[in-house]
Amino acid sequence: MTPAQSPAVVTESAPALAAIRARRSHSKVTPQAPTTAELQALIEPLASVADHATLRPWRFIELRGDAREALGFALAEAAAEARTSSLSPDAEFKSTAKFLSKAQRASLVLAIVVSPRTHPKAPLWEQEAAASGAAHLLGLALHEAGWGSIWRSGPHTRSAPVHRAHRLAPEEYLLGWLYIGGIPADEDRPKFRRALDLNRALTEL
Template sequence: MTGMQPALEAIRARRSYSKVTPQAPTTTELQTLIAPLASVADHAALRPWRFIELRGDARDGLGFALAEAAAATRDTPMSADRELAHTAKFVSKAQRASLILAIVVSPRTHPKAPLWEQEAAASGAAHLLGLALHEAGWGSIWRSGPHTRSAPVHRAHRLAPEEYLLGWLYIGGIPGEEARPKFRRPLDLDRALTAL
């Protein structure tokens, strides 16, 4: 093999950006990046995934839902002031990027494609979209958390009963050099690739 292969270079270059600039791809630009995901490994070609765009005030809805889910798991109640501050914290977190894409597993009933395979296909689609975003000049990070699959978050995304989230891609412009993440340490190839 001579020279660098484009796919390998894209994989090597991809980074997670916990901070992004306010710029974000348009819906049309996203569609251009999502269209090639038809090639994702997907038993029975079910395409058991979809993405939901959250922009503007829709991000606040995510923050409120996360705050509601967190409140439901607390053992002790908070004062009204603390509750308000707690909710504001979640809303603020949901505004860390101008564009958030919810990653949805949208399973289909199929005798040869169990749910775990369908979730793997959705994960593959989300990861490849992250690569495509980076190659197109956008920064992103895949976020989740303990309330990702809570009832309030499910309702806020208007998911069908059988659907569930894998998390969210927070997307924006790539920040200046000082905010760029460092390259990760190399894999231990003796552990990552073994033989029987």
């Protein structure tokens, strides 16, 4: 940037801003999905995520193939445990089938894990914020690489059955899952968004 250039002029055309504006969630994706090596290439830059004390208090877990079925059964078990009354066998079967279907809406489901560390200056909420930042940036990186994704969660995300299914450590917990796949032809276009109220989004003290 030369002295004559204003930062505002430079950032208007910055690739990062263009990528942020173009990012969108894809509730439906095609069966194609990134390989582990391709995912690692997108995760590697996340070393720059704001992270007090550089604890890296997050990780991701790939769920492919039968692992997604295990997630579906865990969600169904959690739902059954949360009910105040039992279902008929037929209704129970349909409920389980529903959760199995939900868990397999993408050929790659990526669990977002908060993996906290004990640190005197980095409380849990800061570490969860770092994990959330990593997940958001990964979603942006996936979009830039040509992949569709959506961040999903639900009432059973932090249930005991789901915790066991992911083989999490006792102190770990989930922020949800990124459902990842190819972008369908009819969704490969910008998504309209209501403009931000900048007077509300940015105020003075």
